[in-house]
Amino acid sequence: xxxxxxxxxxxxxxxxxxxxxxxxxxxxxxxxxxxxxxxxxxxxxxxxxxxxxxxxxxxxxxxxxxxxxxxxxxxxxxxxxxxxxxxxxxxxxxxxxxxxxxxxxxxxxxxxxxxxxxxxxxxxxxxxxxxxxxxxxxxxxxxxxxxxxxxxxxxxxxxxxxxxxxxxxxxxxxxxxxxxxxxxxxxxxxxxxxxxxxxxxxxxxxxxxxxxxxxxxxxxxxxxxxxxxxxxxxxxxxxxxxxxxxxxxxxxxxxxxxxxxxxxxxxxxxxxxxxxxxxxxxxxxxxxxxxxxxxxxxxxxxxxxxxxxxxxxxxxxxxxxxxxxxxxxxxxxxxxxxxxxxxxxxxxxxxxxxxxxxxxxxxxxxxxxxxxxxxxxxxxxxxxxxxxxxxxxxxxxxxxxxxxxxxxxxxxxxxxxxxxxxxxxxxxxxxxxxxxxxxxxxxxxxxxxxxxxxxxxxxxxxxxxxxxxxxxxxxxxxxxxxxxxxxxxxxxxxxxxxxxxxxxxxxxxxxxxxxxxxxxxxxxxxxxxxxxxxxxxxxxxxxxxxxxxxxxx
RNA sequence: GCCCCCGUAGCUCAGUGGAUAGAGCGCCGGCCUCCGGAGCCGGAAGCGUGGGUUCGAGUCCCGCCGGGGGUACCA
Numbered sequence: 215x216x217x218x219x220x221x222x223x224x225x226x227x228x229x230x231x232x233x234x235x236x237x238x239x240x241x242x243x244x245x246x247x248x249x250x251x252x253x254x255x256x257x258x259x260x261x262x263x264x265x266x267x268x269x270x271x272x273x274x275x276x277x278x279x280x281x282x283x284x285x286x287x288x289x290x291x292x293x294x295x296x297x298x299x300x301x302x303x304x305x306x307x308x309x310x311x312x313x314x315x316x317x318x319x320x321x322x323x324x325x326x327x328x329x330x331x332x333x334x335x336x337x338x339x340x341x342x343x344x345x346x347x348x349x350x351x352x353x354x355x356x357x358x359x360x361x362x363x364x365x366x367x368x369x370x371x372x373x374x375x376x377x378x379x380x381x382x383x384x385x386x387x388x389x390x391x392x393x394x395x396x397x398x399x400x401x402x403x404x405x406x407x408x409x410x411x412x413x414x415x416x417x418x419x420x421x422x423x424x425x426x427x428x429x430x431x432x433x434x435x436x437x438x439x440x441x442x443x444x445x446x447x448x449x450x451x452x453x454x455x456x457x458x459x460x461x462x463x464x465x466x467x468x469x470x471x472x473x474x475x476x477x478x479x480x481x482x483x484x485x486x487x488x489x490x491x492x493x494x495x496x497x498x499x500x501x502x503x504x505x506x507x508x509x510x511x512x513x514x515x516x517x518x519x520x521x522x523x524x525x526x527x528x529x530x531x532x533x534x535x536x537x538x539x540x541x542x543x544x545x546x547x548x549x550x551x552x553x554x555x556x557x558x559x560x561x562x563x564x565x566x567x568x569x570x571x572x573x574x575x576x577x578x579x580x581x582x583x584x585x586x587x588x589x590x591x592x593x594x595x596x597x598x599x600x601x602x603x604x605x606x607x608x609x610x611x612x613x614x615x616x617x618x619x620x621x622x623x624x625x626x627x628x629x630x631x632x633x634x635x636x637x638x639x640x641x642x643x644x645x646x647x648x649x650x651x652x653x654x655x656x657x658x659x660x661x662x663x664x665x666x667x668x669x670x671x672x673x674x675x676x677x678x679x680x681x682x683x684x685x686x687x688x689x690x691x692x693x694x695x696x697x698x699x700x701x702x703x704x705x706x707x708x709x710x711x712x713x714x715x716x717x718x719x720x721x722x723x724x725x726x727x728x729x730x731x732x733x734x735x736x737x738x739x740x741x742x743x744x745x746x747x748x749x750x751x752x753x754x755x756x757x758x759x760x761x762x763x764x765x766x767x
Numbered sequence: 768g769c770c771c772c773c774g775u776a777g778c779u780c781a782g783u784g785g786a787u788a789g790a791g792c793g794c795c796g797g798c799c800u801c802c803g804g805a806g807c808c809g810g811a812a813g814c815g816u817g818g819g820u821u822c823g824a825g826u827c828c829c830g831c832c833g834g835g836g837g838u839a840c841c842a
Contacts, residue, residue, distance in 0.1 A: 246783080248783070248785075249783095250785090250786070251786080251787085251789090255786065261784095261785055264823080268822085274822075297786075298786085299822070299823080301785080343842095381842075385841070386841070389841090501840085503840095504840095513770095517839085518840095520840040521840060524840085526839095526840070527841075527842050553835080555836095555837090556770085556772085556836065556837055557838065557839095558837095558842090559771090560770095580836095581772095582772060582835070582836075583836070620779095623779095623780075623781080624781090625780085625781080627772060627773065628772090628780070628781095629836085630779080630780080633779090636779085636792095640779095640792070643805090644791090645790085645791055648805070650805090651805050654803075655803055655805095658803050659803085660802095661802090662802045663802080666802085702783090703783080707781080708781085711780095711781055711782090711789095711790075714790070715790085718790090721806060721807070724802085724803095725798095725806075725807050725808085726807095728801075729802060730802045745802095766803095767803090767805070
């Protein structure tokens with residue numbers, strides 16, 4: 215990327231200045247190349263002189279001039295300017311910019327790729343909601359974010375696997391089974407109340423009805439006997455199928471669906487626990503088994519096996535991460551959790567570290583929860599109370615792409631409010647259509663060109679000199695930089711904003727530059743290349759977000 | 768109480784410690800003899816609050832105010 219080349223140039227300028235005796239031999243901070251907000255400040259800039267001033271004992275502006283004087287030449291850079299109070303600004307040459315159109319066209323979707331991950335094996339696990347009820351609208355946020363992050367990391371050179379972990383073994387399954395059994399019994403006229411801690415949602419009645427169709431009354435047990443496990447398993451399977459379908463309708467597909475039961479069956483649970491036990495971190499007390507995190511600096515210990523004999527969520531998660539790192543050998547693991555799980559972050563990190571896994575191989579992204587609202591009314595998300603807005607409902611009423619765009623455009627740190635009424639009303643105003651419209655518009659232009667320009671091949675991009683043309687090229691060139699930034703920060707929410715900016719500069723170009731012009735076939739052919747490149751970059755951006763890039767709307 | 772996240776335009780949200788803080792929606796005013804007006808151009812309007820660090824703070828640190836989450840042998 216050109217930005218990296220500029221960083222190397224700055225480094226070389228420093229070396230040359232030192233050798234020439236124009237700069238004392240001082241330690242160099244990281245060279246940061248930034249993008250100025252204003253075009254007059256150039257395409258790229260560095261504030262290195264400001265940072266070096268004190269150590270070098272010189273005025274920033276003079277340091278800047280020294281660096282500029284020693285700056286090696288480059289075909290891509292038209293001029294280097296020093297601006298007060300101490301910036302060095304780099305202006306890209308128009309000719310070089312125009313050439314990039316050919317490079318972008320040639321690269322296609324690979325234009326967004328950057329060699330950052332070097333083939334490292336990374337897992338992204340997200341959503342992983344319990345299969346005890348349908349996904350709610352808030353789960354869509356993690357689906358959008360996780361799947362996009364996975365594609366971004368892929369583009370950044372990582373070998374990525376996505377995973378959905380579903381809980382088919384814990385205590386919630388027991389609650390679920392008792393609830394569905396209550397509903398099932400009710401269908402046969404028995405007085406069986408839904409347990410106090412059970413799932414109140416009406417979908418449980420539907421599941422019971424499905425069970426009745428499938429099993430008849432064969433699962434009825436004598437009064438007072440516990441719920442049959444088979445009924446629970448049946449329900450879990452049905453709900454898992456709903457979840458798969460909802461995610462598929464959002465365009466989210468996983469490489470692996472991982473069952474919690476696997477943690478036990480594969481002995482990962484036992485092996486993980488054994489490591490911690492060997493280190494003296496497992497203690498028994500008050501009838502339960504504890505992970506002694508206080509020995510690792512925490513302010514309280516964590517229960518791993520309840521006095522009932524059932525492992526806790528944390529315990530299975532320890533085994534699960536043993537499996538991720540020590541069995542499946544991912545170089546990096548990224549878990550996306552809602553902030554309601556934040557209390558588990560430290561204990562799990564401590565466990566991973568205690569298993570001798572380098573702590574920075576595990577990244578747990580905590581996303582703030584989605585608050586749902588319908589007009590004035592706030593809706594509490596709770597599967598157990600049954601008062602919820604399902605993801606399916608939102609996808610159907612707002613549309614897949616608009617839904618993805620909404621969830622994706624907010625930082626994970628922002629608690630967002632999803633007003634279902636507003637979302638429905640504004641779905642036509644969703645920015646995603648603005649971006650898709652730009653893509654469709656280009657498709658239209660290309661069709662017109664086919665009719666009117668018999669020979670539309672081989673445009674000469676050096677004819678592209680209009681400010682609107684160059685602005686479009688400049689914006690396209692940001693995509694690889696953005697992919698790299700997102701892969702580093704794990705913040706995919708920048709992508710929709712970028713796509714919109716790209717669409718904006720395209721629309722501006724469209725207003726100012728006529729592409730298909732019978733009187734000027736050479737310029738038309740050059741501009742056709744430009745819009746074809748823009749179409750490709752728009753499609754790539756939309757593709758990274760899991761959205762469609764339609765030729766017609 | 769303690770821990771984590773957040774307070775930026777009327778609303779929903781962006782903003783790698785840099786040079787004059789942005790977008791969408793909403794509001795006001797303009798633009799179709801011409802490739803798709805789901806578009807373009809212009810306008811009004813903002814960093815919760817008080818200190819500190821820095822050449823430079825919306826961004827980092829501390830206090831206060833406000834919102835969300837956690838602090839379970841639930842996940």
